[in-house]
Amino acid sequence: MAFLPDESRALPPPPLLNKGSVWLGFVGWMSALMDNAFNRRPILRAGIHRQILLASLGYFVGYQLVKRAEYMHAKVDRELFEYIRHHPLDFQSPTEKKRIGQLLEDFYPIR
């Protein structure tokens, strides 16, 4: 199965600033910092090009993963609503909504 089928393009795309991208960009940046640490370099000041590259890579991969996750969720929702539509008898609410006053017992204050 394709990573992003064609029908996923009918969904609204995630915003450029989204949680998955930010998190994976942060993970990429952290892995660059860890590479600096393991190779005994100054952690923040060394290898800026590496930090930027890994953060950008994480950001890009995060965007694609968020798109796929939204597609999977939308697909499940669609199947769920189709099932509800095909089985109306199973999803009827009782004749009318009960008010909360009818459910509770009467209140007799003890003074």
Next chain:
Amino acid sequence: MAAGLRAVQRWGLAAATPSLAFTRSAFVVGKQNNAQPNWLGVGLAFGTSAALWALLVKQHNEDVMEYERRKQVRGHKCTGCS
């Protein structure tokens, strides 16, 4: 960690130099020269980052345009979307 390594060395299963099986240090690397920048690597890294961002923005804009186009074609048949 150091005491365990010393014990293993005493048993003759690990040499003092980390060249045999029981290397447990994360700091074993080859000789690196961090004083002279690898300009080719730096250029490639920055170029790849710029290309990735351009690709991301282009992809996002294409996705938005495709979504709007399909919404027009569908003519708001579904009632769940805004």
